Amino acid sequence: MTTMRVAAERQDATAGTDGVAGVTLGTALLAGPVLMAGYGVVRLVGRAVGDYGPGVWWTVAHLLFLAGVLAFVPVFLGLRRLAGGRGGGRVACEVAAWTGLLGAAAVAVQAVIDLAVAFVAADKQAMSEMFDRVQGVPGVMPLVYTVVPLLFWFGLLALITLLAFFRRDLVRAWAPVAVLAGVVLTAMNLDLLPVGALCIGLALLPVRRSQ
Numbered sequence: 001m002t003t004m005r006v007a008a009e010r011q012d013a014t015a016g017t018d019g020v021a022g023v024t025l026g027t028a029l030l031a032g033p034v035l036m037a038g039y040g041v042v043r044l045v046g047r048a049v050g051d052y053g054p055g056v057w058w059t060v061a062h063l064l065f066l067a068g069v070l071a072f073v074p075v076f077l078g079l080r081r082l083a084g085g086r087g088g089g090r091v092a093c094e095v096a097a098w099t100g101l102l103g104a105a106a107v108a109v110q111a112v113i114d115l116a117v118a119f120v121a122a123d124k125q126a127m128s129e130m131f132d133r134v135q136g137v138p139g140v141m142p143l144v145y146t147v148v149p150l151l152f153w154f155g156l157l158a159l160i161t162l163l164a165f166f167r168r169d170l171v172r173a174w175a176p177v178a179v180l181a182g183v184v185l186t187a188m189n190l191d192l193l194p195v196g197a198l199c200i201g202l203a204l205l206p207v208r209r210s211q
Helices: 002-015 025-048 056-083 088-120 124-135 140-146 150-166 175-188 190-209
Strands: none
Touching: 025 056, 025 190, 056 088, 056 150, 056 190, 088 124, 088 140, 088 150, 124 140, 150 175, 150 190, 175 190
16 A cells, blocks of 8 residues: 555656646755755855855845745645645644745745845945845834744744654655754854755655655
8 A cells, every 4th residue: 555655646746746837846856955055055155256245146146045945835835745644644734834835935035135136236335225224114024034934944844844754655754853954054154054955955855766
């Protein structure tokens, strides 16, 4: 029964699509962490050459960031579908997935704002002043920068943890630890995002291999 269940899910995942622009789950599981890591690397390079403000480095980094966040939309939707079953476990996975999607929406808005500000600002000083004005609008900070975006990471960690318990055939027992390490590293210092993204990618790799 387990073999037939996994085979059916593979066929469904291959034939169907989840999320943004018909991206398959297998593709998204790889693209999300890779694009996030790419953002971190480009950000580091831009800062190293002293040109991380309005310009090419900032724009490329944040386009990768936005693409990475959007790639996690089919990840959340696909993992939610793979949870299968009914009852409390299924409900918990649904809540975790939609929590992560809410956070992803906030992070995507943040990336769009960062791109727009850099596009119209003449220099770093002007960009800083524009950010101050945008973030000074009531509700913007918690909704876009400080509170709701955290739901992206919490939702991902919760969903992987639940799947490690309910779907041991797909998600390894160590996967939640790897995701937690990635989240903590990123929260400690954004310069560690490439390593954090690698940890998350490793956690998702067994799921991708099952697709």
